[in-house]
Amino acid sequence: MGTVVGLAVTEGMLPFELSMAYEVFGAAPVGVTVPWYDVELCGSDAVRLGRFRLEPDQGLDRLRHADTVIVPGWADTDVEPPAELVGAVRAAHEAGARVASLCTGAFVLAAAGLLDGRRATTHWVHTDALAARYPRVEVDPDVLYVDDGSVLTSAGKAAALDLCLHLVRLDHGSSVANAVARRLVVPPHRAGGQAQFVAAPVPARDDHPLSALLPWAIERLDRPLTVEDLARQAGMSSRHLGRQFRAVTGTTALQWLLTQRIRRAQELLETTDDVVDAIAAATGMGTxxxxxxxxxRTVGVPPDTYRRTFRSQSSGMQPGATSTGRGA
Structure with missing residues (x-):
């Protein structure tokens, strides 16, 4: 687990992604007592962010000593990023750092050669340009983020936040990541494979047919819900429900249900002593x-291994601080 997070600070970066990353990694949420990240702003010179001036506290060469390097969005994708930045990011990865780009920060990683032969993404507006300029990169325009182990890339804006929460989840487990999401008042998890561009990322109106259905389903994850059950509750046909789910979540109703069941299982593994059979029943998995x-298949390790890895970290949350994972 990485503890030092180096944020690359250079002229021409996008301030939203930088600020958002600092918000996630800069301080632990109330009630979380696990050792938190030590964030360092790394850059060669002071930079202008609109009317504000930002002074880095470390040089770019400091990135090679970080456990995780975050490269925020790059404003002008028509020009090559600074050679000093590209070299520092490459050196950090060679030194063993986990490197993640937010939005168009992928252009910096590509220039450093870190995306050659890898699957990667960026903001959907810029995916064609990334693929054309760096043909050795397998650009996926249809996902929120890509985790390729030591190199991770995200789409724009909100998807960058999803990737940062994913990194916290990898390091500290689902309960801690959900506590961060709750502090930020955002959904606790969106899978990286979810579509970047959907008609309505969340139900926009209280009278949207899914605005009541999604909480209803989450309250009943211990039951063997089917698409027909969801359609009946929503008062629509299964076919129409499928279209609504795809438009709102970017995925199918069954895949969405499976994702919620897995996330609930993660929290129960972290926060209870329940045996796997009991957790299977509580999450509607049956056996x-x-x-x-x-x-x-979803998390990458068996439940028992996951529990051993993250149980001690979840115990670092003060009583009552564990997120329920039911939205924020």
């Missing part, structure tokens, strides 16, 4: 075998 299969 421990089914839970283990889906959990391993």
């Amino acid at each position: 421990a075998t089914t839970l283990r299969r889906h959990f391993h």
Whole structure:
């Protein structure tokens, strides 16, 4: 688990992504007592952010000593990013740092050669330009973020926040990441494979048919819900429900349900002593075998391994501070 986060600070970066990353990694949420990140602003000179001036506290060469390097969005994608920045990011990765780009920061990673032969993404407006300029990069324009191990890339704006929360989840587990999301008043999890551009990322009106259905389903994850059950509750046909789900969440109703079940299982593994059979029942998976299969495929490790990894970290949250994962 990385502890030092180096934020690359250069002229021409996008301030939203920088500020958002600092908000996520800069301080632990109330009630979380696990060792938090030590954030360093790394840049060669002071930079202008509109009417404001930002003074880095470390040089760019300091990035090679970070555990995680965050490269915010790059404003002018028509020009090559500064060679000093590109070299510093490359050196950091070679030294073993986990490197993540937010939005058009992917152009910096591509210039450093870190995306050659890798799948990556950026803001959908710029995916064609990234693919044309760096043909060795496998650009995926349809996802929120891509985790390729030591190199991670995100789409723009809100998707950059999703990637930062994903990094916290990797380091500290689901409960801690949900506590960060709750502090920021954002949904606790959006899968990286979710579509970048959907008709309505969240139900925009209280009378939207899914605005009541999604909380209703989350309250009933212990039950074997089907698409037909959801359609009946929403008062629409299964086909129409499928269209609504795709428009709002960018995925299918069944995949959305599976994602919620897995996230609930993560929280129960972190915060309770329940055996896997009980957690399978509580999350609507039915049997421990089914839970283990889906959990391993989605999370990458078996439930027991996940519990050993993150249980001690979740115990670092003060009583009552654990997020429920039911939205924020």
